[in-house]
Amino acid sequence: MTSGTPTTRRSQAVTLEQPALEAACEAIADGLEREALVTVFGCCTVDYDGRASSTLEAGDRHVMLKPDGAALVHTDEGQQPVNWQPPGCDHDVFCDAGSDENDDTDAEPELVLESVRSTPDERLLVRFQRVLQVSTFSGSDENELALSGTEEDLRQRILEEPALLEAGFTPLATERDTAAGAIDIYGEDAAGRTVVVELKRRRVGPDAVSQLRRYVDALERDLHADASVRGVLVAPSVTDRADGLLADHGLEFVSLEPTGE
Numbered sequence: 001m002t003s004g005t006p007t008t009r010r011s012q013a014v015t016l017e018q019p020a021l022e023a024a025c026e027a028i029a030d031g032l033e034r035e036a037l038v039t040v041f042g043c044c045t046v047d048y049d050g051r052a053s054s055t056l057e058a059g060d061r062h063v064m065l066k067p068d069g070a071a072l073v074h075t076d077e078g079q080q081p082v083n084w085q086p087p088g089c090d091h092d093v094f095c096d097a098g099s100d101e102n103d104d105t106d107a108e109p110e111l112v113l114e115s116v117r118s119t120p121d122e123r124l125l126v127r128f129q130r131v132l133q134v135s136t137f138s139g140s141d142e143n144e145l146a147l148s149g150t151e152e153d154l155r156q157r158i159l160e161e162p163a164l165l166e167a168g169f170t171p172l173a174t175e176r177d178t179a180a181g182a183i184d185i186y187g188e189d190a191a192g193r194t195v196v197v198e199l200k201r202r203r204v205g206p207d208a209v210s211q212l213r214r215y216v217d218a219l220e221r222d223l224h225a226d227a228s229v230r231g232v233l234v235a236p237s238v239t240d241r242a243d244g245l246l247a248d249h250g251l252e253f254v255s256l257e258p259t260g261e
Helices: 021-033 151-160 206-222 240-248
Strands: 013-017 037-049 053-065 071-074 083-085 090-096 110-117 122-137 170-178 181-188 194-199 229-235 252-255
Touching: 013 021, 021 037, 021 053, 021 090, 021 110, 021 122, 053 110, 053 122, 071 122, 083 122, 151 170, 151 181, 151 194, 170 206, 181 206, 194 206, 206 229, 206 240, 240 252
Parallel strands: 194 229, 229 252
Antiparallel strands: 013 122, 037 053, 037 122, 053 071, 071 083, 090 110, 110 122, 170 181, 181 194
16 A cells, blocks of 8 residues: 555445554544544553543554544554543544744654543543554444343342442442542442442453553542541452452452342
């Protein structure tokens, strides 16, 4: 394939390999305009600004912008994104010429992806110094995934019978929002301590533990300084490595199947 030259197919897919930043910007802008699924791979930095803030220095990453407003930033490890924005965000793309106001020298030009959420006020900014591939896919999928034994089944089991988690547990909310994402079940234990419950329908590994820890850390920042926050991972089973990480981070595990059968 010629570098920077788009290939269009009947499925309305467009791919550019090793494009100039300007060509990549045009392809992404076109994809966003026609509400396509946009993916970009290359060397980039990532900055998140909201109720918390985070920064990733330059590295090769895969960024996905979905038509529903979701944004995902992936590395070459694990199944969870290292940063993300939920559906409902506004995406934008532009090329930064690289002029540095604090310096007489010219900085390197960059392609900038921006994902903004208004409520709460959050901003994800991804700056590409080099783009290796851009793809945009227009299509539709109106089918709903039919699963047997879902996380929703697991949630309903606990909401209907909280003692399945532990005696004295009281659910207070579901999908409670934090800077790290939405908590599956938010509640209190018999001693009045805050409990963060993360649900998984299948056997899980270290990624699920890391996700739970991010939620606990985010909630600790939101609550008053002397608040005690427990994190409980609920799944049928965990790997040995995940079990070790739970112990290392002071998190807990409850073995529970999505259905009672």
